[in-house]
Amino acid sequence: MKNPAGTNSADKILAAATRIAQAHGYGGLSIRDLAEDVGIKAASIYHHFPSKADLAAAVAKRYWEDSAALLEAMWKELNDPLAWLRQYPNTFRKSLENENRICLCSFMGAEYDDLPQPVKDEIQRFADVNVAWLGKALSAASLVDADETERRARAIFAAIAGAQLMARSRSDITLYDALLESYRAAGLLPA
Amino acid sequence: MKNPAGTNSADKILAAATRIAQAHGYGGLSIRDLAEDVGIKAASIYHHFPSKADLAAAVAKRYWEDSAALLEAMWKELNDPLAWLRQYPNTFRKSLENENRICLCSFMGAEYDDLPQPVKDEIQRFADVNVAWLGKALSAASLVDADETERRARAIFAAIAGAQLMARSRSDITLYDALLESYRAAGLLPA
DNA sequence: ACCTGAACACCGTTCAAGT
DNA sequence: ACCTGAACACCGTTCAAGT
Numbered sequence: 449m450k451n452p453a454g455t456n457s458a459d460k461i462l463a464a465a466t467r468i469a470q471a472h473g474y475g476g477l478s479i480r481d482l483a484e485d486v487g488i489k490a491a492s493i494y495h496h497f498p499s500k501a502d503l504a505a506a507v508a509k510r511y512w513e514d515s516a517a518l519l520e521a522m523w524k525e526l527n528d529p530l531a532w533l534r535q536y537p538n539t540f541r542k543s544l545e546n547e548n549r550i551c552l553c554s555f556m557g558a559e560y561d562d563l564p565q566p567v568k569d570e571i572q573r574f575a576d577v578n579v580a581w582l583g584k585a586l587s588a589a590s591l592v593d594a595d596e597t598e599r600r601a602r603a604i605f606a607a608i609a610g611a612q613l614m615a616r617s618r619s620d621i622t623l624y625d626a627l628l629e630s631y632r633a634a635g636l637l638p639a
Numbered sequence: 640m641k642n643p644a645g646t647n648s649a650d651k652i653l654a655a656a657t658r659i660a661q662a663h664g665y666g667g668l669s670i671r672d673l674a675e676d677v678g679i680k681a682a683s684i685y686h687h688f689p690s691k692a693d694l695a696a697a698v699a700k701r702y703w704e705d706s707a708a709l710l711e712a713m714w715k716e717l718n719d720p721l722a723w724l725r726q727y728p729n730t731f732r733k734s735l736e737n738e739n740r741i742c743l744c745s746f747m748g749a750e751y752d753d754l755p756q757p758v759k760d761e762i763q764r765f766a767d768v769n770v771a772w773l774g775k776a777l778s779a780a781s782l783v784d785a786d787e788t789e790r791r792a793r794a795i796f797a798a799i800a801g802a803q804l805m806a807r808s809r810s811d812i813t814l815y816d817a818l819l820e821s822y823r824a825a826g827l828l829p830a
Numbered sequence: 831a832c833c834t835g836a837a838c839a840c841c842g843t844t845c846a847a848g849t
Numbered sequence: 850a851c852c853t854g855a856a857c858a859c860c861g862t863t864c865a866a867g868t
Contacts, residue, residue, distance in 0.1 A: 457832085471752050475666045479861055492833050494863075550749060557808030558741060558749045561662050571808065596824065602805070602814075603798075603821035610801020614793070617748030617762065623793075630794035633787065635826035648851085670842060682844080683852050691842065 458496045460486050465507045470549035474559050501564035508570035511552045519581045529589035537628050540612045544621045554609045579605050649687045651677050656698045661740035665750050692755035699761035702743045710772045720780035728819050731803045735812045745800045
């Protein structure tokens with residue numbers, strides 16, 4: 449590695465592109481704006497990534513990799529299964545705190561029809577990683593029957609994505625908290 | 640009224656624009672494509688709607704009005720509170736059946752940052768109408784405490800939107816059904 | 831390797847001119 | 850009233866040419 453992480457152009461482009469895509473989606477990710485953000489010309493972006501599709505796929509790949517690392521760290525940091533499930537929604541809350549952004553996976557889920565296949569694949573990996581982690585946590589907590597953990601994990605993931613989306617469309621992060629509290633009160637998540 | 644509903648140009652434009660927006664969003668709604676869909680030239684769209692923002696606001700307005708009428712009809716057709724709550728997710732299922740489209744409100748919720756204010760307002764009305772209806776149904780069913788109905792109604796709406804989004808990103812309508820079943824098993828919706 | 835000007839195809843929008 | 854071709858200023862994207 450020549451440079452520390454985040455200091456070379458490709459890293460800067462990926463970081464800026466992620467921020468833009470979380471607020472404006474794939475369609476709203478403008479190469480000209482992105483280039484200006486990074487401090488180069490639009491055409492120069494294509495020196496680092498062969499196309500917008502490749503760039504977006506790289507963004508989505510790094511996105512789920514970072515998410516996996518974060519979940520792994522949380523797993524090691526806490527040792528209470530209920531604490532894992534308590535903490536989990538916070539990663540989605542962070543996006544809203546970050547200027548009302550949402551999960552890349554949610555935005556691109558909406559844009560699904562217009563996504564290049566490689567981007568679709570990486571986006572699905574994000575959901576897979578999250579659902580798998582939730583399944584592990586649910587199993588450890590012994591909250592639902594073994595043959596129901598996978599289904600429940602998916603339901604929790606979908607419901608949290610929906611809560612994030614609704615909170616964004618009201619620009620109201622307290623709505624996100626209230627929705628999560630309702631999920632807990634209803635029994636979808638442990639109280 | 641000169642023509643039956645849906646036969647004049649403005650109606651055809653609104654219907655086509657709605658379909659496009661449910662698949663590609665506000666940003667993905669191209670006036671040129673829309674015009675071709677309707678069989679006129681792009682410039683002619685502006686004879687019926689002064690701007691894209693006005694068109695989108697009209698689309699969103701009609702969308703929640705249609706939704707309100709549909710919910711009203713369902714209310715009158717069935718007389719069992721539990722049947723209302725059973726039937727409700729079907730309206731969202733219909734969008735997915737219709738070539739993997741999603742609720743206009745969900746897509747534009749993601750695009751929130753890029754929406755003209757009049758469009759934002761109409762989109763919020765859709766959520767308001769749906770949450771209010773769900774609240775009425777929950778009250779009638781006496782499923783949750785009176786001071787919890789509003790919160791629960793919002794939670795159900797958000798969770799269903801999330802399920803629809805996740806199902807779209809997998810192009811898998813059976814996933815939508817499975818998620819709804821999990822919500823019921825978990826206690827978010829009546830079984 | 832890294833960057834760029836210029837070109838291309840597209841977009842929302844306008845307008846004068848048609849029926 | 851309703852429609853249109855042509856034009857405008859713009860933008861994402863590409864590519865050949867620079868250093």
